[in-house]
Amino acid sequence: MTSPSAGWLTGSLTRAHPLTTSARSITFTVPSWPGNDAGQHVDVRLTSPDGYQAVRSYSIASAGPGEMIELAIDRLPDGEVSPFLVNDLELGDTVELRGPLGGWFVWRPDQPQPVQLIAGGSGVVPFIAMTRAHASAGNSVPMQLLYSLRTPEDAFFRDELSQLAATVRTTWHYTSIVPPGWSRSAGRLTAKDLQRETLPPEKTPLTYICGSTGFVETVSRALTSLGHAPDAIRTERFGGT
Amino acid sequence: MAVFGGRRREDNPALPPGQHLTESFPVLSAGPTPSMDTADWEFFIHTETGKTHRWNWGQFLALPSADITVDIHCVTSWSKLGTSWRGVSLDTLFAEVETGFDFVMAHSYGGYTTNLPLEEILDGKAWIAYEYEGAELDPEHGGPARLLVPHLYFWKSAKWVRGLTMQREDNPGFWEEYGYNLHGDPWREERYS
Numbered sequence A: 001m002t003s004p005s006a007g008w009l010t011g012s013l014t015r016a017h018p019l020t021t022s023a024r025s026i027t028f029t030v031p032s033w034p035g036n037d038a039g040q041h042v043d044v045r046l047t048s049p050d051g052y053q054a055v056r057s058y059s060i061a062s063a064g065p066g067e068m069i070e071l072a073i074d075r076l077p078d079g080e081v082s083p084f085l086v087n088d089l090e091l092g093d094t095v096e097l098r099g100p101l102g103g104w105f106v107w108r109p110d111q112p113q114p115v116q117l118i119a120g121g122s123g124v125v126p127f128i129a130m131t132r133a134h135a136s137a138g139n140s141v142p143m144q145l146l147y148s149l150r151t152p153e154d155a156f157f158r159d160e161l162s163q164l165a166a167t168v169r170t171t172w173h174y175t176s177i178v179p180p181g182w183s184r185s186a187g188r189l190t191a192k193d194l195q196r197e198t199l200p201p202e203k204t205p206l207t208y209i210c211g212s213t214g215f216v217e218t219v220s221r222a223l224t225s226l227g228h229a230p231d232a233i234r235t236e237r238f239g240g241t
Numbered sequence B: 001m002a003v004f005g006g007r008r009r010e011d012n013p014a015l016p017p018g019q020h021l022t023e024s025f026p027v028l029s030a031g032p033t034p035s036m037d038t039a040d041w042e043f044f045i046h047t048e049t050g051k052t053h054r055w056n057w058g059q060f061l062a063l064p065s066a067d068i069t070v071d072i073h074c075v076t077s078w079s080k081l082g083t084s085w086r087g088v089s090l091d092t093l094f095a096e097v098e099t100g101f102d103f104v105m106a107h108s109y110g111g112y113t114t115n116l117p118l119e120e121i122l123d124g125k126a127w128i129a130y131e132y133e134g135a136e137l138d139p140e141h142g143g144p145a146r147l148l149v150p151h152l153y154f155w156k157s158a159k160w161v162r163g164l165t166m167q168r169e170d171n172p173g174f175w176e177e178y179g180y181n182l183h184g185d186p187w188r189e190e191r192y193s
């Protein structure tokens, strides 16, 4: 495991591009960043001119050594921190970062089990890191992603996931609007969807679930009812309901 | 250069450094929420002599309980002030327990563990809570019963608690193995190791 740096590091915004109409990828250059495992997160601290500070956690979309880390932020309409990171932060601006954090919700290339990833909305971010780590290790362990989204426009990293399809297959699921000609109707993920679209318990997969608290609760409950052992399910809850 | 304004001026003396207030109740868990029937529930304290003190749900509810109103602080930087709970003080549960060890490992249904110094959970500082805001504690938040150690970061307040094992050394529990601080005092910002 990569151990966290002791205190706050300064990161300057080096690259940024929109992911959707409400989300943005932001890449920071962080001198003395120790590298990170796929799935870890970082705390971001913002300070206003009068000294007021706000801290939020963000999963890291990138993995491995190096001083660049990529985050992918979804703007919550009435949020304090996410609108600033998505709309306001400019190239060259700095923020403080602490991490990498979390040693549990990670995937390492030496893990032997097949891997099922299940994302709700921005919960795909740690899985982007995992699919990248899987690709760059040339790993042959089966890995697949089930990505639940509100509408087709809400997809993060669609092109990248499509290019990876030969090694990590992505199954797209839409909860409120489906693309034209889509064979399935829109709706929340059900136990039946999960049974059809995810690795079954017989394959003894390690299943990772990430998204809002409500999404993670619903999906993890359905998976245990389908016979997955609770300790073969790892979860990351982003908050909300 | 973009200037961060920040919307919440929370100059609240009840708020430890780096924390912000939340009205909701975020959830930090490593895996699925276990479902636990109170008919099968028990709580134990296991000591170094091999003795195990046990309470089933009925015996546990029959113990004197207390109403507790406390502030809680999660390591992921949210705090919630004035939360109200009902539970049994660890002083009550430890009344008959003899031990020479100074540390405990809390065990949960679902396999989660967390370590604590014994002195941090005695003298009115910790409870096994089974009601939250006047209603039975729901499973997402640790029901049927959870440890409540409000003066430490909330991951120490083990959800779905099933027992305490005395230990000689302060061996790390689950989150502590994965990089969280052994002690976890929010006022000293003991978040990570």
Ligand SMILES: Cc1cc2nc3c(=O)[nH]c(=O)nc-3n(C[C@H](O)[C@H](O)[C@H](O)COP(=O)(O)OP(=O)(O)OC[C@H]3O[C@@H](n4cnc5c(N)ncnc54)[C@H](O)[C@@H]3O)c2cc1C
Binding pocket: A041, A056, A057, A058, A059, A060, A072, A073, A074, A075, A076, A078, A079, A080, A081, A082, A083, A122, A125, A126, A212, A236, A237, A238, A239, A240, A241, B024, B076
């Ligand atoms: C380990 C971890 C990793 C995370 N990774 C990411 C990530 O990669 N990308 C990302 O965009 N976010 C991520 N989050 C969520 C992030 O930390 C913030 O909670 C989010 O950006 C909202 O912050 P804010 O200041 O804009 O909103 P706040 O001002 O904190 O909240 C505004 C309102 O939104 C509600 N709310 C808070 N969080 C959520 C949520 N996740 N969903 C719905 N409603 C919510 C609040 O209850 C409140 O009512 C992660 C959270 C955790 C714990």
